[in-house]
Amino acid sequence: MLNIRDIAKLAGVSPATVSRVINNSANVNEEKRQRVLEVLEQTGYKPNALARGLLYNKTFTLGVVVPDISNINFSEFVKGIEKEARQNSYNIILMTSGNEPEREVECFEILKEKRVDGIIFAGTILTDRHKQHLDNSNIPFVVFGQDFEYKSLISINLDNLKASYDAVRYLYSKGIKKVAMITGPLWDKSAGYDRYIGFLKASIENGINQRDLIYKDGDFTITSGYENMKKILEQDRVEAVFAANDFMALGAIKYLLDNNIKVPQDIKVVGFDDNPIAKIYTPSLSTIKIDFYNAGVLAVKAAIKCLDGIGDEKRIPIEYEIIERQSSI
Amino acid sequence: MLNIRDIAKLAGVSPATVSRVINNSANVNEEKRQRVLEVLEQTGYKPNALARGLLYNKTFTLGVVVPDISNINFSEFVKGIEKEARQNSYNIILMTSGNEPEREVECFEILKEKRVDGIIFAGTILTDRHKQHLDNSNIPFVVFGQDFEYKSLISINLDNLKASYDAVRYLYSKGIKKVAMITGPLWDKSAGYDRYIGFLKASIENGINQRDLIYKDGDFTITSGYENMKKILEQDRVEAVFAANDFMALGAIKYLLDNNIKVPQDIKVVGFDDNPIAKIYTPSLSTIKIDFYNAGVLAVKAAIKCLDGIGDEKRIPIEYEIIERQSSI
């Protein structure tokens, strides 16, 4: 591949002059300028971003670490990131972690080697190894998903507790006596846990005794929604079910339909996430919609502001919205 | 951020020695080695990949250009790419083109600047500007989606015509008299066009007169499936509908159910893509499953082989499979 010396030789000028033409950084004799432009055009020469990055100590690259890009939430998130990054002439290096803390830290180290200007990380937990890495790194960090407080971390997060609380309150407001829940795994500080607590709070506020509450913990899969719905019905005849994500809600509906229980007439169902399926399914599924695309945009904006040294918001909230569809009317 | 000179100073050795320790490239006095390792550990130093890349003329980075990452097909594709790249210690720079040729070429130019080792491109058309770029670039190129023949391009593609032909034949084999189709946009050489031709071929082979064939062109959205199903029924009472993708198939089913037409008893429906929704929907949707994840894996394998100078397959086929579900039983 050609370098700037080659171009200079072809145009009969010095590398400095070529650089000046490319970057419009100083006056160049018009005739020479034309000669250089012509050579650039003919050769399709592009300056080596590695050399530039080395010089400026800046790569115009952001690292993005998500658990799984094929999850629609994260692909929307990444889409927002890519769009906003592009508009600010940044590119993104995309890495997936499978939600494994070890691999997450591995990603950080590789991104550090590649000298990305910032890292956007969708993760659930901050282990000591994460923190150790952060301590040794001065790369701006934006964390999405959990409400982390650690040094100069910027965190973008959804108030899962409140969103879940609102969803359950919405069901009670329809005159439901008792709402059951299919939760996600209840790790401390996880999104699934907060959603469960929101459910708890709303239920207690509606006069349900905590002992009488019905909830089963699933694992966010359709199958677990199906099976936990079964378990719930074996235990009690409830009027509404709130699931910690849409897949489990759809699994639950599937079980109900398979057993000739009408949704929403007999049992109302509300999910969480607004998966594209929610809209299409019959009956369409009421759910909490989170704008992951916008979250991605905000993450990039925060990262760029941080590395440009302007602005210093540390906590950025994500908007959500209850979408009412057939499953809970 | 620290550089290798700083580490050398801290450990009381020369940069060369630090380099030797990091890369295990030569014998180093054990005592010094320990000192260096200790400093590395304490500082969390990582060598600058830009400098390395400059030296070796190699970045261990692949460029990936897809139309839209939030499309499940492409996110599966990218997932496969990322996994296989990682296993070969490559990273990926992800860019989205929105299927706009101008932006695609823009992406190529940025990726060239960043000196990626190879480019994987999911696109539909090869304009003159694409070709001009390719002529000026010696970066290995893997194109996914269309059967491109241009210089040293490697192309990974699905035989859309044959897949569609098989799907329609499958419907006729069920004793259907006439199959209607909801096509995608019929640009020349596009996937949508090939799927239409496959439908044509299978229909003619089953004795349908081309004049009597019913097909409506949609735009791959659910809405267009819904509306085109209506148009088809206004024209003729068909027994089966083949849609060029699952979204349109689901839109069609929705229209049928809304109008009390039973699927599959009254009308059978087959889609294309095996969108995750296809499996979950009631009735579940028969479709053509394409392994996009594996396509991504193969793309990376081909790219790496090419840039390592081993192997030189130019055409790599993608496997597909008819998945029979409730909508066509």
Added chain:
DNA sequence: ATTAAATATGAAAAGCTTTTCAAGGAGAGT
């Protein structure tokens, strides 16, 4: 016509790592 100012241009250094080359030191063999 002469000096000051402005314009244009190239050489060189910086940014960071790796590898080659040369040299120093230690150990072994005669």
Added chain:
DNA sequence: ACTCTCCTTGAAAAGCTTTTCATATTTAAT
């Protein structure tokens, strides 16, 4: 004791671009 090897180690160059600095040339001004 001397020479030959082998092992260690550091200096320096290469990879590419940009910017500063100094030089050369032209223009303007007196």
